[in-house]
Amino acid sequence: MSFTSHDAAASTDWAHVAADLAPIACDTGERETRRKSRDYYWFSPLLKAEIDDWRADLIATPADLAELETLVAYCVAHRLPITVRGAGTGNYGQCMPRHGGVVVDLTRLDRVLSIGEGTFRAQGGIRMYDLEQELNRTGQELRFFPSTWRSATLGGFIAGGTTGCGAIGHGTLHTPGNVLALKILTAGDTPTLIELTGAEAQAAVHAYGTNGIIVEAELALAPLGRWHDRIYALPDLGAAMDLADRIGRDRTLAKKQLAVVDAAVIPLVRPLAETVPAGSALVLAMIGEDSLASADAAANELGGSVAFARAPGEKTGLVPAIYEMCWNHTTLHAIGRDKSISYLQCGFPADYRPVVLAVAAELGDEMPMHLEFATIDGELVCFGIPLLRFTSAERLAQIHAILRSHGCQVFNPHTYVLENGGMQVADPQQLAFRRTSDPHGLFNPGKMPGWDVPDAA
Template sequence: MPMEWTKEMQQLVGEERLLLENEQVEKLSKDYYWYSPVLEPLLRDKRADGVVVPETEEQAARALALAYRSGIPVTTRGAGTGNYGQAVPLEGGIVLDLSKLDRVIEIGGDYARVQAGVRLGALEKRLREQGKELRIYPSTFMKATVGGFVCGGSGGIGSITWGNLWDGNVLEAVVLTMEEVPRRLAVKGEELAAYIHNYGTTGVLTELVIPISEKTEWTQTVAQFDDFASASRFAHAVAVDDSIRKRLVAPVEWPIPSFFKPIAKRLESGSSACLLETAEGTESALAAHAAAAGGRVGYTIPSDQYRKIIGLSDFTWNHTTLWALKADPSLTYLQAGFHPTDFPEQIARIKAEFGDEVLMHLEFMRSGGVVVPAALPIVRFTTQERLYEIIAFFRANGVSINDPHTWMLEAGGRGELDAMLRAKRANDPKGLLNPGKLQVPVQSTVEER
């Protein structure tokens, strides 16, 4: 692409906030798409022409206005911890790195108002110092930004109590449109559906209000079982036991625990495990549930060590996949949703069909108030065709799949697509925001006119 725009961009945002050096641009054009052996060869050579790193919302708006006038695609970026190529520019142009919009604006009794680039780990630390804490966050929270999580994530640690992002875990967003004069929208209520998990395709989020909760002293526990069926039965019993306050309930099948090198020596060899964060004082209740399922409590991290040593959440959600990849690069993963109560039968059919080709990893969470076993099973990758045979088997047995091996929002099955399409047409008339990630049907556009 012709680069005549660079001098004007430097004048608008400052020379030091426009990055053009090859190594910097290459690094900031990537995310964790390499989790997928399908995406890796397709995205490895994609890169921006330049990176703009605004330090104020006004600078971000100026950059968007110039990009609009010049017809330059813009891909927003937080910390680049997404797994589907959300932050990879498919058509070059500008990566708009919002990590310097990192001001905590206000902490109220039950909410925090922050700029999009605030890191979740830093926010959690600050909140806990004030007797508060985050409700939900991803396993990458030490690096991940609030805006990146809202635009590229869905659920995480805390979701067993508070649900996913759509369950009231975003209260308000400030959005810049991609127009000649970008509008500043304050979005609340049902309108938020167009901006949660949108990959930056429908507008640029610069500020967010998220709910927070009172601080809890968390004990971390590993329960061990001779088989995964027992581990998942225990996990479900704990997940639906409202007398136990919890932040994490994550059963994993052996040999997945052997991949967790920093704590592997503390875990039973050959045993499936359930990783938990529960409120201090719930240890006896966990032990009773474990005994009822034929298991036992093993490694425990007391509450006074929370955040002082490596925690169990560092081995859950998609960090489980990361540890598996470190142990064996031929492994990959899926994102699945099992039936709230029939999941044992669904898992049994999958294991009977695939054996160790598919290793089970569940994350119990609430979705719309219902406890459900979300899953990020580990899959041994051989060919793309075989991977999609496995996906087809899951779906044929009533297990939903949000495909993590595509960058397209529609094919991945994530987000509120109708709301996104309406916002895309209104806020991005030239289709310059992260093009290729959300397809706007031509017929629908004609009909609306």
């Protein structure tokens, strides 16, 4: 069936809704509804053209769980679309309301509920950076976090992200043992709190909030490390990959972050352009204190050198944290210097080195290479987040075809549709959970078209 509750949203008296919901904080002003209906979708020229005018009708900011439950019950009763928002640091329009309605700002649900040995539980609206400070006081740290963690929320990361700084040690949100439990608020006729544990929790991971609101999350932790920032300059892309491969596969070498950028990226990332020698390929890493000598020696053996070094807590001019030049921050820096830049996302085969070199040779300066490394199921995995000199949708499709011809998996960041992005197929676990958690199709409608709405009345 087609989703029709957006028709109700279009004919709703939103001032009346705000009055009904009092004392829940609500805003129907144009400035606030636009500001909180946006994320970093503009990384993609295609998304910018397609979804730039999407806007909520009302922003609701519940102060606690009780207000959130009241809000969701009201939306269910009146069949109003519900789009959940953390800090809006996603890239694919995850928290942008396709059909208007209510955007729920969760940032006031921001408490740490418990910290144990190797685990924690917190509310979904807590900023990940603030969470990390509390964890560090117990001698522990997040296993991984997005490069936007200074503003990103825990629930937003789980619902819209996949991994980030720390992937080289701990994989992704989908890696067993990382996400231990999620408490989800559903949108049935009587909104209900459901606890999903273990593999069940994956139903709401990277689901864009289409099948429930992540009210609480319990994740596994790592011991607190002393991570040193390192930028290694290598003669070429092949040598940089060789160093990253050596660091990544050495299980005795402690590391938190591992990325490679080719020489063409350097002029587009101002902190790099002002810090490292032009013409070099770079390895950007966070290395454990006791492993620095091994990592530095490996760089020297491969004809490289330490181009930048920073100890934990040391202030070094205008150079940001290493992770703020990696992941999607690389693209953010580049767009800031050249508005024609966009990006791609892909996974390379297990024997990634020759494939990366072949793709780089074929596409050249049109696609400056940026690689991120993770450890998944005990194996080193190479992801690509290359920059792209965007020209047209037709050329983008050709580049996707070129990547696939080399055995790469394309994770399309130029779509807001969940199953058209990452895995290119609908997730049956997510779909099945939505049929029970959101029977009226109110959560983030339009993002999961693989789901047939059973009740659109």
